[in-house]
Amino acid sequence: MRDVAIIGVGQTPVGEHWTTSIRHLAFEAASHALRDANIDKVDAVYVGNMLSGEITGQSHLGALVVDFMALNGVEALRIESACASGAAALRVGYLAIASELADLVLVLGVEKMTDTSGRQTTAMLAMAADAEYEVSQGISFVALNALLMRRYMHEYGWQRQDFANFAINAHANGMHNPNAMFHMKISPEAYAQAAMIAEPVGLLDASPVCDGAAAVVLAPARYAHILSPAPVKIRASAVGTMPLAVHDRKDPLTLESARLSAQRAYKQADVQPGDIDFFEMHDAFSIMAALSLEASGFADKGQGVRLALDGDIMLQGRLPTGTMGGLKARGHPVGATGIYQIVESVLQLRGLAGPNQVGNAHLGMAQNIGGSGATVITHILEAMDE
Amino acid sequence: MEHKVAHDWRLRGQRYRLEGEVCEHCGNKIFPPRDICPECHQPAKKPYTLSGRGEVYSFSTLSSAPEGFEAYAPYTVALIKLAEGPMLTAQLTDVAPNEVTIGMPVEMVTRRIRTQGEDGVITYGYKFRPALVAHAQ
Numbered sequence A: 001m002r003d004v005a006i007i008g009v010g011q012t013p014v015g016e017h018w019t020t021s022i023r024h025l026a027f028e029a030a031s032h033a034l035r036d037a038n039i040d041k042v043d044a045v046y047v048g049n050m051l052s053g054e055i056t057g058q059s060h061l062g063a064l065v066v067d068f069m070a071l072n073g074v075e076a077l078r079i080e081s082a083c084a085s086g087a088a089a090l091r092v093g094y095l096a097i098a099s100e101l102a103d104l105v106l107v108l109g110v111e112k113m114t115d116t117s118g119r120q121t122t123a124m125l126a127m128a129a130d131a132e133y134e135v136s137q138g139i140s141f142v143a144l145n146a147l148l149m150r151r152y153m154h155e156y157g158w159q160r161q162d163f164a165n166f167a168i169n170a171h172a173n174g175m176h177n178p179n180a181m182f183h184m185k186i187s188p189e190a191y192a193q194a195a196m197i198a199e200p201v202g203l204l205d206a207s208p209v210c211d212g213a214a215a216v217v218l219a220p221a222r223y224a225h226i227l228s229p230a231p232v233k234i235r236a237s238a239v240g241t242m243p244l245a246v247h248d249r250k251d252p253l254t255l256e257s258a259r260l261s262a263q264r265a266y267k268q269a270d271v272q273p274g275d276i277d278f279f280e281m282h283d284a285f286s287i288m289a290a291l292s293l294e295a296s297g298f299a300d301k302g303q304g305v306r307l308a309l310d311g312d313i314m315l316q317g318r319l320p321t322g323t324m325g326g327l328k329a330r331g332h333p334v335g336a337t338g339i340y341q342i343v344e345s346v347l348q349l350r351g352l353a354g355p356n357q358v359g360n361a362h363l364g365m366a367q368n369i370g371g372s373g374a375t376v377i378t379h380i381l382e383a384m385d386e
Numbered sequence B: 001m002e003h004k005v006a007h008d009w010r011l012r013g014q015r016y017r018l019e020g021e022v023c024e025h026c027g028n029k030i031f032p033p034r035d036i037c038p039e040c041h042q043p044a045k046k047p048y049t050l051s052g053r054g055e056v057y058s059f060s061t062l063s064s065a066p067e068g069f070e071a072y073a074p075y076t077v078a079l080i081k082l083a084e085g086p087m088l089t090a091q092l093t094d095v096a097p098n099e100v101t102i103g104m105p106v107e108m109v110t111r112r113i114r115t116q117g118e119d120g121v122i123t124y125g126y127k128f129r130p131a132l133v134a135h136a137q
């Protein structure tokens, strides 16, 4: 095994790209990443995507991307693990270089979600849940998160308004990210008055349906400084799983998959939660943010909400999260999200995050959650000093 | 998403009668059936029918339903903790959304789950209603 580094990053703005097809979105992000890495050839391309077949009628994205990028003949695969497809593709790219089977790898996350109606897209997203025993009962992703959030409030005595800072922080950070979908500051009153989708989940607790693509170029860490002026080392890459259906979990309020994934990542990197300078967490819903913070060792069980309430998650706080807007404000183009988290982490570690720069950012963690938590993938990244 | 008759037919024992399994090694009750015990990891193929009694672990009312369920909105979905131990996901019926509480005793009934257009298949299955007779847990 050898160490792996990121030598280039690229992204498209997140939004409703009516005029751009999935192949053009992929091409744009990948081209930016290759240019940033100053290379034009790779040994392999791994594409993270959840729903291209269902939404756009286009499957087989690995071959399509290399075809469209004129990388003729190169190894290419599409990787799917629901909303964690992006980080899953990075995991595969990491394994390819760590195992010395490839030297230069392009990892892409892409999702085009706005070619179908909102109702259809909602039904397709639910494919990440248990088709026979959850979806068949009329459940949606919002509903699964609502079930978790209500039980969490019941067991630990939190009020809905206690979650407000998850949304307020995300939108404050999104203001200064030119690639974010939303640029709007929100107030505690706006959170309180937001329309309910499935009580207690309101509109501002949920991430938006959108399009986007993000890409990174990987290389062996020992050559990274020759290839890039500001490489970032992947200190850990770890996957954890738990039952697909919420009702099959021993304790639905413990993200056991996130706990396993984070513990494996800390062990691999030989660090503690307290060493992490910022956390790109998977705040697809406010309750997921709270459960992820707890399972990753940043808060005690039932106390993840306190990190939001106390302002710890803000840019100046103890553990800045969603530093470029997170899933709520940057947006959640599902299969691309895991790579956006990595691109944003690299910008922080390079000191290129502009007004959102976290002070002394040296060690960052990104966590991508698939479905209602059945797959969780954690990466720990570190700035590489000369 | 439309599905074929075979899909519903395969699941009839679970949908109509809550047919699960019991582990002969540790006594764990299993629903849905999976032929392996999640507790002790031993084979578990002995059929066991659950009573259909349980209580509400959590619930939420959807005002906007996913494709295929539009005609039924608003409806309330819940996690039901069954008396024998397993939990399942189901809709609540015969109760107003504002009358549902966590811990409320419920029992299984068979109801229409969804239809697929005028000529399409009608899917029946379990829903849960407030328990008519109080039962000891």
Ligand SMILES: [Zn+2]
Pocket (backbone or CB within 6 Å): B023, B024, B025, B026, B027, B028, B037, B038, B039, B040, B041, B042, B044
């Ligand atoms: Zn057993």
